[in-house]
Amino acid sequence: xxxxxxxxxxxxxxxxxxxxxxxxxxxxxxxxxxxxxxxxxxxxxxxxxxxxxxxxxxxxxxxxxxxxxxxxxxxxxxxxxxxxxxxxxxxxxxxxxxxxxxxxxxxxxxxxxxxxxxxxxxxxxxxx
Amino acid sequence: xxxxxxxxxxxxxxxxxxxxxxxxxxxxxxxxxxxxxxxxxxxxxxxxxxxxxxxxxxxxxxxxxxxxxxxxxxxxxxxxxxxxxxxxxxxxxxxxxxxxxxxxxxxxxxxxxxxxxxxxxxxxxxxxxxxxxxxxxxxxxxxxxxxxxxxxxxxxxxxxxxxxxxxxxxxxxxxxxxxxxxxxxxxxxxxxxxxxxxxxxxxxxxxxxxxxxxxxxxxxxxxxxxxxxxxxxxxxxxxxxxxxxxxxxxxxxxxxxxxxxxxxxxxxxxxxxxxxxxxxxxxxxxxxxxxxxxxxxxxxxxxxxxxxxxxxxxxxxxxxxxxxxxxxxxxxxxxxxxxxxxxxxxxxxxxxxxxxxxxxxxxxxxxxxxxxxxxxxxxxxxxxxxxxxxxxxxxxxxxxxxxxxxxxxxxxxxxxxxxxxxxxxxxxxxxxxxxxxxxxxxxxxxxxxxxxxxxxxxxxxxxxxxxxxxxxxxxxxxxxxxxxxxxxxxxxxxxxxxxxxxxxxxxxxxxxxxxxxxxxxxxxxxxxxxxxxxxxxxxxxxxxxxxxxxxxxxxxxxxxxxxxxxxxxxxxxxxxxxxxxxxxxxxxxxxxxxxxxxxxxxxxxxxxxxxxxxxxxxxxxxxxxxxxxxxxxxxxxxxxxxxxxxxxxxxxxxxxxxxxxxxxxxxxxxxxxxxxxxxxxxxxxxxxxxxxxxxxxxxxxxxxxxxxxxxxxxxxxxxxxxxxxxxxxxxxxxxxxxxxxxxxxxxxxxxxxxxxxxxxxxxxxxxxxxxxxxxxxxxxxxxxxxxxxxxxxxxxxxxxxxxxxxxxxxxxxxxxxxxxxxxxxxxxxxxxxxxxxxxx
Ligand code: SRM
Ligand SMILES: Cc1cc2nc3c(=O)[nH]c(=O)nc-3n(C[C@H](O)[C@H](O)[C@H](O)COP(=O)(O)OP(=O)(O)OC[C@H]3O[C@@H](n4cnc5c(N)ncnc54)[C@H](O)[C@@H]3O)c2cc1C
Ligand code: SF4
Ligand code: FES
Numbered sequence: 001x002x003x004x005x006x007x008x009x010x011x012x013x014x015x016x017x018x019x020x021x022x023x024x025x026x027x028x029x030x031x032x033x034x035x036x037x038x039x040x041x042x043x044x045x046x047x048x049x050x051x052x053x054x055x056x057x058x059x060x061x062x063x064x065x066x067x068x069x070x071x072x073x074x075x076x077x078x079x080x081x082x083x084x085x086x087x088x089x090x091x092x093x094x095x096x097x098x099x100x101x102x103x104x105x106x107x108x109x110x111x112x113x114x115x116x117x118x119x120x121x122x123x124x125x126x127x128x
Numbered sequence: 129x130x131x132x133x134x135x136x137x138x139x140x141x142x143x144x145x146x147x148x149x150x151x152x153x154x155x156x157x158x159x160x161x162x163x164x165x166x167x168x169x170x171x172x173x174x175x176x177x178x179x180x181x182x183x184x185x186x187x188x189x190x191x192x193x194x195x196x197x198x199x200x201x202x203x204x205x206x207x208x209x210x211x212x213x214x215x216x217x218x219x220x221x222x223x224x225x226x227x228x229x230x231x232x233x234x235x236x237x238x239x240x241x242x243x244x245x246x247x248x249x250x251x252x253x254x255x256x257x258x259x260x261x262x263x264x265x266x267x268x269x270x271x272x273x274x275x276x277x278x279x280x281x282x283x284x285x286x287x288x289x290x291x292x293x294x295x296x297x298x299x300x301x302x303x304x305x306x307x308x309x310x311x312x313x314x315x316x317x318x319x320x321x322x323x324x325x326x327x328x329x330x331x332x333x334x335x336x337x338x339x340x341x342x343x344x345x346x347x348x349x350x351x352x353x354x355x356x357x358x359x360x361x362x363x364x365x366x367x368x369x370x371x372x373x374x375x376x377x378x379x380x381x382x383x384x385x386x387x388x389x390x391x392x393x394x395x396x397x398x399x400x401x402x403x404x405x406x407x408x409x410x411x412x413x414x415x416x417x418x419x420x421x422x423x424x425x426x427x428x429x430x431x432x433x434x435x436x437x438x439x440x441x442x443x444x445x446x447x448x449x450x451x452x453x454x455x456x457x458x459x460x461x462x463x464x465x466x467x468x469x470x471x472x473x474x475x476x477x478x479x480x481x482x483x484x485x486x487x488x489x490x491x492x493x494x495x496x497x498x499x500x501x502x503x504x505x506x507x508x509x510x511x512x513x514x515x516x517x518x519x520x521x522x523x524x525x526x527x528x529x530x531x532x533x534x535x536x537x538x539x540x541x542x543x544x545x546x547x548x549x550x551x552x553x554x555x556x557x558x559x560x561x562x563x564x565x566x567x568x569x570x571x572x573x574x575x576x577x578x579x580x581x582x583x584x585x586x587x588x589x590x591x592x593x594x595x596x597x598x599x600x601x602x603x604x605x606x607x608x609x610x611x612x613x614x615x616x617x618x619x620x621x622x623x624x625x626x627x628x629x630x631x632x633x634x635x636x637x638x639x640x641x642x643x644x645x646x647x648x649x650x651x652x653x654x655x656x657x658x659x660x661x662x663x664x665x666x667x668x669x670x671x672x673x674x675x676x677x678x679x680x681x682x683x684x685x686x687x688x689x690x691x692x693x694x695x696x697x698x699x700x701x702x703x704x705x706x707x708x709x710x711x712x713x714x715x716x717x718x719x720x721x722x723x724x725x726x727x728x729x730x731x732x733x734x735x736x737x738x739x740x741x742x743x744x745x746x747x748x749x750x751x752x753x754x755x756x757x758x759x760x761x762x763x764x765x766x767x768x769x770x771x772x773x774x775x776x777x778x779x780x781x782x783x784x785x786x787x788x789x790x791x792x793x794x795x796x797x798x799x800x801x802x803x804x805x806x807x808x809x810x811x812x813x814x815x816x817x818x819x820x821x822x823x824x825x826x827x828x829x830x831x832x833x834x835x836x837x838x839x840x841x842x843x844x845x846x847x848x849x850x851x852x853x854x855x856x857x858x859x860x861x862x863x864x865x866x867x868x869x870x871x872x873x874x875x876x877x878x879x880x881x882x883x884x885x886x887x888x889x890x891x892x893x894x895x896x897x898x899x900x901x902x903x904x905x906x907x908x909x910x911x912x913x914x915x916x917x918x919x920x921x922x923x924x925x926x927x928x929x930x931x932x933x934x935x936x937x938x939x940x941x942x943x944x945x946x947x948x949x950x951x952x953x954x955x956x957x958x959x960x961x962x963x964x965x966x967x968x
Contacts, residue, residue, distance in 0.1 A: 027930070029668050065688030066944055072646070074648075075646060086686065
């Protein structure tokens, strides 16, 4: 839908081979997010209360602003979501799907914890 | 059974409604449906078209639910214009030469704007007003233009004129008839309407025919009216519409003398395989240029195709209300009193700018029509009286008496079940009641279940009234659970938090909630904690609960940057402080604006710049203005006795005292105060949550006023208070509000929902009927004593400052912000400008 004018399309080929260290776990306040610069992309990285990690596009397709890392975390009908701080649409942390508009979906990136370091893979996970 | 081929030509408002009606009747099990749409977008809300000028968001106007076509297996071909119909062969041909067969054909081609045959009407810079593309072209032409003119002063012409005016053009309306909206409004109403339109800054030339359009000298065009002329850069034709019946004429369907495809009550044309609906159709010698009759036709056509309920189209009501901001005009039924024997009751108040006329039947018992200019608040009631032929409650003159002179005309209860509440979507009161029986408990539920109030919105108040009275009748209460995580109201949670001393979200969730929380309950709980315990909002346990504005102590703007608003108590500021604000703004190139709250807002600060900006402001003695919080905002004041010849008290000193007392106070919604130095009320205190007006003997206190979306005058609560009495009363009042109000409920709305009303409030606050006064005062004292400037505290804490960066792994700022300079300052680029800015 939205013209992804500024988002440079991420490379879709390749496997999860390029784990990139991003920060230490303790640098993220539980139940909040931080912005991450990953090659050409901006990623929103979240840490939940139970220390699960999620990484999605930081670009909000509705406002075209790079703000999703600054959204509030929550759940809607049992699915963990982040709410856009601008117009409050909800995006599923696991799949990137927008709850209000099934046509919109954010890219999701693999994250892992290596010791106390958070690592993100540069190539997005492909859904469906 | 083999499915029949159904072709729909035109995917406008009525076309889409027809598809939905077909789906609802399971018509897709009988028909394979293909839609040929001449426009490049699926159906959108043409009625709301003018919103596009301000919102610039085509998606927001869409009427086609996403996935609708796919889900029902409907084929939609965009950008596909049909050029011919072969009725013998039962095929249609598109402009690209494609040929499609049909068993049933439905024409929903709408109408096209009529452009009068004037020399020069096809010059570049002349437009019509019908599609999104038309609006794009107008927006483009308006850039760099100074003057705009609309030809035609009807309903649509005035809408177009307002839009041109809002685009910043000097605007003219040129109308051939001697008055505006001649179809709907009578002479006296027209004269008043003209005054109102001119007061908006639009020049009206009535009784003026345009003879030719030629090259202008100062502007692009010259419109020639006999010996006079008008020069303008942009011209919009809005001189009426004509049914888009070209296809029907070419294949020799019967059309009316003045256009329109003739249909019967089932929308069938002279060829039984072809139906026509919407603005293209001619029923009983009439075409209907409104959407509601088109929707009714869509339903009837679908009924007929599916062999269901022989409903039949029976004509439609043509009452209208102008959707112009700032001018109330409405016309109902027989507005001109042309029914034989009818009589009129008229009310005119030229100084108030109100004109009302009621047209009553010869027997004086029924309302036949009405004209309202300047005050259309009775539109809903009058329309109901008229549509349902309800016996008039009393003297016809009461219908037009000035507001407040009599009892409300009609309550929701007085309406019969058959009363049509939403005419756009043909929803009766009975249908609303059924939906309420089936479990709807909010206007939102009713909207999605019945579609009422989803088109022009004119019926929304009435829908709410029906809902409220029906819920009350059923002894039901509106579900006020905070969200799916807490089955409690805000008020109940407040009590639990306070009584049990809970100060962490996890503890509250564990005891009284479930799941993880969300963006509704988290900020609400954070606000409750703040008004109970007043801890610093960015402690790690609380940080994750704050909305982004509270998390970064600044207001997020549409591009993701923030605004900075230092507190300026009472609006009083020293020249030195003003200079500091100027210097900071200049250094960081912040867009600077005086706010409506007597202070200065600096826009466009990146998240990584906020700490530096605030350290300069704090060093110069500024504090956070809490413009970001649901909190006490500003205390507006007038200059008062310090300078003003009329001032009877020092309103500035009192305003500063109040602002410093309540600064940082978190509450269910924002709180604004005002203090005026005398009864002339220059601080507009009576529009504030708390208004204070000086008297010879002290202060009068007003409460529960509101500006904003639904303005409400504050009510006098107590008179001639001295300073201490005033503070004590406000302490109690605010704390009681904080305890008992719902989430995002301003004092005005809270007051209206309080059982017992103002008297009850006086008993609790002034007479201490609940024995709460001491506790309320003590609670406020705690908040006042524990105040800290959140920015000052934050700047002292290295840990906290770490969050003010765009990337955790890179010190650079967001690299995708784009700005445009306008009037010597910068503003975020709009999406269409970003394409150029970013690609170049
Ligand atoms: C800056 C300012 C407009 C201006 O340029 O003058 C403004 C700007 C905003 N207003 Fe306002 N309002 C501003 C004065 C007002 C006033 C006038 C006043 O206070 O005297 C009103 C009407 C008075 C009233 O509130 O009763 C006003 C009624 C609203 C409303 C409607 C509230 C209502 O009860 O209907 C909203 C929406 C809301 O709060 O839900 C709103 C919301 C907003 C928000 C917060 C919208 C948002 O979420 O982004 C705007 C953000 C400000 C920012 O980023 O800094 N603003 N807003 C004014 C800031 C005053 C200040 O110094 O703090
Ligand atoms: C600015 C504006 C404000 C309005 N405000 C109001 C209001 O307040 N209240 C109200 O009741 N009404 C209002 N209206 C009128 C309302 O929009 C119309 O009544 C309604 O849109 C009619 O619906 P329709 O489907 O018949 O026609 P349309 O919505 O015009 O749809 C017809 C569609 O058919 C397509 N088409 C035509 N010919 C062909 C062809 N040969 N091949 C393929 N496709 C074709 C057209 O491109 C168009 O998309 C307003 C209209 C405008 C322009
Ligand atoms: S309200 Fe009274 S004191 Fe204040 S400025 Fe107006 S006239 Fe002067
Ligand atoms: S009357 Fe237009 S939406 Fe109900």
